[in-house]
Amino acid sequence: MPGAVYAEGLVKTFGDVRALDGVDLDVPEGTVLGLLGPNGAGKTTAVRVLTTLLRPDSGRAEVAGIDVLERPDEVRRLIGLSGQFAAVDEYLTGRENLTMVGRLYQMGAKAAKARAGELLDRFHLADAGDRPAKTYSGGMRRRLDLAAALVVSPPVMFMDEPTTGLDPRNRQQLWDVIQELVAGGTTLLLTTQYLEEADHLAHDICVVDHGRVIARGTSDQLKAQTGxxxxxxxxxxxxxxxxxxxxxxxxxxxxxxxxxxxxxxxxxxxxxxxxxxxxxxxxxxxxxxxxxxxxxxPTLDDVFISLTGHAAETSAGGEETGGDAAPDEDAGRGGRRGRGGGKGRGKDRRAAREAAK
Incomplete structure (x- = not known):
């Protein structure tokens, strides 16, 4: 029986770049799958497909038993997504950002405000909750973005390199939150370049390079392959x-x-x-x-060098900027933010504040 996240034969190309080249994934319910790979490996593209932000050229995928291509709206109701870039409204306060997300998910005003307060405490942002997000540090914005992904306590979470830009203390705090979520039954697909992170959090790991899954197993099993x-x-x-x-x-x-x-x-x-x-x-x-x-x-870094011939933090072909990140970042920004520039921004901010009331 397929897991909470399932993909078979996913293929996606951008021009001459084959970002996904027949990717298969299976994440059992209540577990963490670490999708580990260098820049340009196809990690973000896979997340975009599984979260309905990008259509594959071929292959199929299901989340919580729902086909992501046939019933994307149903999938979106069951997932949380934290992308590579913090998607917060810098002119709203942290509390208003979280309350707005709750209201967009059709939570009542009182419930949305209460949930915002809980998450501000959980992510150690309570003292800054009533300050505009533009005054936050990069790490604070990242934590606020992660909190927004958890407003409705989704059964399936996707985190795309969630600890990028966090200092060691905040990274450990996020790891604690992830472990609490999974202990409560949440299924998580986590992409990362941090080998220690995959080692610490993931029940299973898929090593991806050049759009293909080149190895999979537990951390110990992958290390054993290097001998x-x-x-x-x-x-x-x-x-x-x-x-x-x-x-x-x-x-x-x-x-x-x-x-x-x-x-x-x-x-x-x-x-x-x-x-x-x-x-x-x-x-x-x-x-x-x-x-x-x-x-x-052996470490996971040894695994990477053994399998790919290069370390996990580098890209052999520079695909991230040419074929993976560039198209997907645009999709992610549109999907998460949905805000324009120029004259429309003032109206957007007023509407956001009304939603947060």
């Missing part, structure tokens, strides 16, 4: 890198990675703590002075 443990050695003197590299190559079970600017050498091994002790003895015997040495499991 074994890693010995990391930081030598004291740059001139000893060659000696240490040659020694570690003899212990390794794969390619040796040398970072000359940090004087760090990493090599996959098998043998655990006993092998590490042997490495240390050999380095000492050859007179190699070390500043640090350790044995660690």
């Amino acid at each position: 074994g443990e890693r010995v990391e050695v930081v030598v004291h003197a740059p001139g000893q890198l060659g000696t240490a590299e040659g020694l570690l190559r003899g212990f390794g079970k794969g390619a040796v990675k040398v970072e000359r600017h940090t004087r760090k050498i990493t090599v996959p091994v098998s043998g655990g703590a006993r092998l590490l002790a042997e490495v240390i003895r050999e380095l000492d015997a050859r007179g190699v002075e070390i500043d640090d040495v350790g044995l660690r499991r």
Whole structure:
């Protein structure tokens, strides 16, 4: 039986760029799927399709058992979306922004105001709730945008890189909120470039690159694909890198990675703590002075490099600006904000304030 979010064979092209190239997804109810990939991988395009903001060229998708192409209005009633960019009205206060969203969802005025107050407290914005959003910092605007996505407590949430721009403390607070939501039964599809975030939050992870799902599984399963443990050695003197590299190559079970600017050498091994002790003895015997040495499991960054040949924070082909983000950002801004410029903006703000009353 398909999960709360289900996609099969999604294809979407922008000119010559194939942003989605047959993507399949399945998110069981009450779980978090981390959609992990570099810029241009197709993460945002997938979210736009699943939230009815973009029509795929082919394939099908369902949210909460409802076809997103055949019954988009029903899907929109059941989802919350926080896009990559904070979609708040900077001329309204934080409280007015949240109350307006509640009223747009046909909540009563009293209920909408009460919900706005709850969310301001939850996202640590109560002290700034009656200030215009244009006075907020970037992190505060991001939290306000996330709060707006939760006004109606949707059963299915989509968060597209939600912690971008947040400092470590606010990022941890958001992680706590996400974990509370999922514990209460919410299903979440989360896109991120932060490997630690996927490791911390996601029950399952799909690694996406160039519009395709290239690996999927739990964090531990993906790490296991890269094999074994890693010995990391930081030598004291740059001139000893060659000696240490040659020694570690003899212990390794794969390619040796040398970072000359940090004087760090990493090599996959098998043998655990006993092998590490042997490495240390050999380095000492050859007179190699070390500043640090350790044995660690593979990280999701290792998974990325192993699967894609590049790190998660970079794009191999620059598709994000050419074929993924540019069309989708416009769609997202229109879908979430729906506000124009020039003479119409004053009228829009007056209407928004009336809705927030």
